[in-house]
Amino acid sequence: MEWDKSASLLLEKVPPFVQKTVREKVETLARERGKTLITESEVMAAREAFMGRPQHTAAPVQHAAAKKPVDNEKLSILKKYAKYFDKDGNPVLYQVKPCRGAEVNCPFLITDSGILEDKLRKRLEELHFTEKLINKIEGQILPHHTMKLAVSGCPNSCSMxxxxxxxxxxxxxxxxxxxxxxxxxMKCVETCREDAVTVKDGHVSIDKEKCVHCGLCARVCPVGSIKASEKKYRVMIGGKVGRHPRFALDLVSQADESAALKALDVCVDMILSSKTEHRFRTLIEQQGIEEIKKRI
Ligand code: SF4
Ligand code: SF4
Ligand code: SF4
Structure with a gap:
């Protein structure tokens, strides 16, 4: 669809990473209004529709209209990074990184990390994490204020x-x-990278201290002497890099999906209810991991 000069100038003012989406939305709205040329008034009409003000000719855009107006000043630093915004330009103050196991048919894959990834994202959205975090933080929101999550499909933990x-x-x-x-x-012994399986005189034992629950020994056993139990998740919290890097601490060693989501609820509550803007790791150390475990 053709755009006149004033409309094109307005589009150029939109951050580059959302220009394509904005263009599509403006054109969709214009078509619904029976227009064939995009002028300044089409852009402004679309803008009002996206901001949640009712248009007499256009259906409101549900996703944008449901969100409260955001204090843009607080986001001016994050605006330099596309990853903190969704395709509609709304802020998203968390990132959930899956591994690529399902995509590449990884032989180690236990559970497609995309399944829990979607559920974690949905839960953060239901909890209005982004909006509440914006309200909680005074002044500029910085990358370290955002929540980083990762899901891996096996203990190899490629998404870190x-x-x-x-x-x-x-x-x-x-x-x-x-x-x-x-x-x-002896296939199980050869397969186990942790040296956790012992077979002697027909007796099989697994060293629980060494075993990382990858399930590989059960997959290679031809007679079912070693069997796999129900698939679970190991949940850990408080990992960080930077000046003082720390590995995450174990929160739930064997969680089903609902326990993993409950663990997320607890962590979100800790972040949002904190009176300070300390890093999450600091909050964990102040409260104590054992106390946090009791809340799951
Ligand atoms: S974490 Fe496991 S399943 Fe995912 S890509 Fe790495 S090895 Fe494969
Ligand atoms: S499940 Fe445990 S014992 Fe079996 S291969 Fe993996 S680490 Fe070894
Ligand atoms: S039969 Fe199963 S448990 Fe026994 S040595 Fe072979 S793989 Fe291991």
Whole structure:
């Protein structure tokens, strides 16, 4: 659709990473209004529609209209980074990084990290994390104020949950089933990278201290002497890089999906109810990981 000069100038003022989306929305609205040329008034009409003010000819854009107007001054530093905004230009003050296991058919994959990734995002949206964090922080919002999350599909942890505020990786705990006689093929011993399996005189044992619950030994056992239990998640919190890097601390060693989401609720509550703007790791150390575990 053609744009006149004044409309094009207005589009140029929009941050580059949302220009394509804005262009599409303006043109969609103009078409609904029976227009064939985009003028300044079409842009302004679209802008009013996106801000939630009713238009007599256009259907409101639900996503934008549901959000409160944002204090743009607070976001001026984050605006330099596209990753803190969604495709409509709304701020999103969390990032959830999945691993690529499902995408690349990774042989280690236990659970597609995208499944929990979607649920974590949805929960943060339901909790209005972004809006509440913007209201809580006085002054400029900086990248370290945002919440970093990661989900990995197995203990190899390619998305690095150990250095995120909230990190999760899938696990597949295993157990020895004494009803299935071991044939001493030694495949489990050869497969286990942790040297956690011992087979002697037909007796199989797994060192729980060494085992990381990757589930591989159960997959290679031809007779079911080692079996996999229900898939779970290991949840860890408070990892960070920077001047004083820290690995995340274990919060729930074997969580089902609902426990993982409950753990997120607790962490969000800690961040939003804190009277200070300390890093999340500092809040954890002040409260004590054992006290936080009691809230799950
Ligand atoms: S975390 Fe595991 S499943 Fe995901 S890509 Fe890495 S090795 Fe594969
Ligand atoms: S689950 Fe993984 S780490 Fe644990 S014993 Fe089996 S192969 Fe080794
Ligand atoms: S893979 Fe199974 S059958 Fe083979 S040694 Fe291990 S437990 Fe025994």
């Amino acid at each position: 949950p150990q250095i995120k505020d909230f990190g999760v990786h899938a696990i597949e705990p295993v157990y020895v089933d004494s009803r299935s006689a071991c044939i001493e093929c």
